[in-house]
Amino acid sequence: MTEKERMLAGLPYCDLDPELQKDKARSRRLTRLFNSTTEEQYLYREQLLKELFGSTGEHIYIEPPFRCDYGCNTYVGENFYANFDCIILDVAEVHIGNNVLFGPRTCVFTPWHPIDAEIRNLRVEGGKPVHIGDNVWIGGGVIINPGVTIGSNVVIGSGSVVTRDIPDNFVAVGNPCCVLRPITDKDKEYWTAVYREYQEWKAQ
Numbered sequence: 001m002t003e004k005e006r007m008l009a010g011l012p013y014c015d016l017d018p019e020l021q022k023d024k025a026r027s028r029r030l031t032r033l034f035n036s037t038t039e040e041q042y043l044y045r046e047q048l049l050k051e052l053f054g055s056t057g058e059h060i061y062i063e064p065p066f067r068c069d070y071g072c073n074t075y076v077g078e079n080f081y082a083n084f085d086c087i088i089l090d091v092a093e094v095h096i097g098n099n100v101l102f103g104p105r106t107c108v109f110t111p112w113h114p115i116d117a118e119i120r121n122l123r124v125e126g127g128k129p130v131h132i133g134d135n136v137w138i139g140g141g142v143i144i145n146p147g148v149t150i151g152s153n154v155v156i157g158s159g160s161v162v163t164r165d166i167p168d169n170f171v172a173v174g175n176p177c178c179v180l181r182p183i184t185d186k187d188k189e190y191w192t193a194v195y196r197e198y199q200e201w202k203a204q
Contacts, residue, residue, distance in 0.1 A: 007091055008073070012126050015091075027052065027071045035064045057098065062086060069111075077134065082106065092127030092146070100132055103140030103158060110146050133168065142177075153183060 001009075003017035015021075030052045037045050045064075050056050052071035057078030066086050068074065073090035077098035085105040088094055092110035110127040114120040130144055133152030140158040144150070149165045156162060157173030157180070166172045171180045 007127060008093070010092060010126060010128055012124050014123050015125060016123055023070050023072065027068055030071065031067060034062075034066060037064065054093075056080070063104075076100075083140070091125070092129040094130045094132075096132045097134035097136065097152065099135045101137045103138055103142065105141045106138050106144075107142070108144045112146050155183070 001011075002019065003013045003015075004019050004023070006013040007015075007020065013020075015024075030048055034045060034048045034052070037048075045062070046060060049060050049062060052068070053060075054072050054075045056076045057080065059078060060076060060080045062080075062082040063084045063086075065084070066082065068088040068090055070090050071088075073092065074088055074094040074096070076096045077100065079099045080096055080102075081100070082102035083104040083106070086102055086107075087105075088108045089111055090108075094108055094110060108130055110130055111125055112128060113125050128147030130146065131149040132138075132144075133150060133154065135153045136150060136156075137154075138144075138150075138156045139160065142156050142158065142160045142162065144162045148162050150156065150162065151166055151168035151170070153169045154166050155171045156166070156177060157171065159175070160173050160177040161175040162172075162177040164176065166177065166179065169183045171183060172178060173180050
C-alpha cells in the first residue's frame with residue numbers, strides 16, 4: 001500500500017511522499033490559474049474547476065479566491081456554488097451533493113493530526129471523509145470538521161463549527177453546531193408566499 005492509498009483509506013500516512021507532493025503541485029497550479037482569472041473568463045474558470053475536482057455536475061461556480069489540498073479528492077454535484085474564500089482540505093474524500101450553496105469563508109477540513117507532539121512532528125497525519133447531501137445551504141464562516149456528514153435539506157447557520165453529523169431537514173447552528181429546529185411545511189408555505197409576491201412584483 002502506498003502513502004496515497006493509506007491517505008485515502010483514512011490510515012496514518014506522511015504527506016512528504018513524492019506522489020502526494022506531485023498531486024499537491026497540480027492542485028496549486030490549477031488553483032493559481034483559477035484565482036488569477038477575471039470575471040469575463042467564466043467558461044475558463046469552469047474548465048479549470050472540472051479539471052481540478054474528482055467530478056462535478058455540469059454547472060459549477062466558485063468565487064475566487066479558492067484553496068484546496070488536492071482537489072481530485074473532492075466530488076461535487078450539480079449547481080454547486082461557493083462564495084469568496086472557500087477552503088477545502090481534501091486529504092480524505094469530500095462529497096458534496098446537488099444544489100449546495102457555501103457562504104463566504106466556508107471551510108471543509110478532512111485532516112487530523114496526532115495530539116502527541118513528538119509523533120505530530122514526524123509529519124504523520126490522517127484524514128476522515130466529509131459528506132454533504134443535496135439542497136444544503138452553509139452560512140458564511142462555517143467550519144466543517146473531519147468525518148462529518150451533513151444530511152440533505154439542511155441549513156447551517158453562519159459562524160457554526162460542525163463537529164458532529166447533522167440529519168436531514170434541520171436548521172443547525174452554533175459552536176459546536178447543534179440542531180436548532182426541523183424544517184417544516186410552515187417554512188415552505190412562508191417562502192412560497194415570499195416568492196409569489198416577488199413574481200407578482202416582476203409581472204407589474
